[in-house]
């Protein structure tokens with residue numbers, strides 16, 4: 001008989017149960033960096049795969065030729081092949097790997113083999129909505145790259161084609177690294193890629209935030225528009241378990257990237273996660289187009305409804321957004337309503353409405369639950385009543401949330 005659980009084990013189980021109840025049943029999650037994993041993918045996360053290794057590659061050990069360092073892998077290797085094949089179909093890519101452990105690791109998976117120390121990289125700086133990881137002290141410091149700013153000075157940190165092309169011609173970088181954490185509008189990618197390729201620079205597209213929209217045919221199609229490598233997280237607008245993936249059409253680049261993954265960027269790739277990502281890819285083959293279209297439609301309608309109720313948002317003249325995100329205009333929020341973006345988010349959290357502390361609101365998870373543009377006036381009303389007027393709307397939010405007990409688009 002198993003020994004009884006300790007008090008600390010019971011406390012841990014209570015905390016996980018409480019988290020699950022709260023986050024998956026009792027709030028509306030409007031954080032653009034997150035999503036809800038489907039029940040089928042969750043089952044795979046909790047499967048026996050969670051504790052297993054496989055290392056399918058030719059090696060030699062003690063004079064013997066081996067095809068793997070492990071035994072017991074007959075299903076694991078088929079699961080990986082299925083996942084990669086699904087990724088090539090969903091993204092119409094020639095090559096795909098779902099091995100990278102996260103979006104950040106997927107970026108490293110491309111940068112480490114393709115750009116030696118001393119390489120010059122253009123990236124959008126964090127104060128223009130870029131990813132903090134690409135700022136000088138982080139990934140560039142780790143890989144000894146020199147990073148210079150790619151301008152994103154348009155409405156909502158959008159990139160102007162002429163300014164980007166000028167910068168590329170002037171700086172003659174080895175790579176242009178696109179992608180933002182505050183990501184509202186597609187890039188003028190064809191112009192950027194043409195200018196980059198003319199100076200022999202690679203175009204790497206970090207689709208972490210918009211990967212699910214790209215999967216569903218919304219936003220833009222980076223591989224068709226000139227990106228050499230696409231990387232991204234599998235858990236933001238792409239509605240899977242936390243992880244990363246990498247796509248390319250270029251055989252020469254994949255031949256450098258794929259063999260360098262293991263031992264340079266990570267070792268074991270977490271096969272329960274890969275089964276979960278594979279499941280999500282297969283779900284997107286069924287519902288991805290509707291999911292992506294509705295997610296963007298919801299973001300645009302929610303922005304209009306919030307604006308009509310006096311909540312200041314950026315990029316109004318550009319139609320607010322073409323992604324799953326909308327952004328608070330934090331200085332205008334403070335001037336008009338006397339509250340900062342962080343305080344607003346904390347106030348809304350108490351009312352069971354989650355937005356992030358840096359002013360982003362996202363519609364991906366709400367769309368998975370089944371909310372459509374027709375629901376956005378009510379959502380905007382609750383956000384304004386709970387966040388600006390300081391009303392207690394938590395009970396009303398909970399009652400409404402209970403009308404969406406399961407993921408509709410999964």
Ligand SMILES: Cc1ncc(COP(=O)(O)O)c(C=O)c1O
Nearest residue numbers: 102103104131179180181208233
């Ligand atoms: C543009 C961008 N790239 C990469 C990442 C890192 O993603 P992950 O947490 O999957 O490593 C983020 C995180 O928010 C991001 O916004």
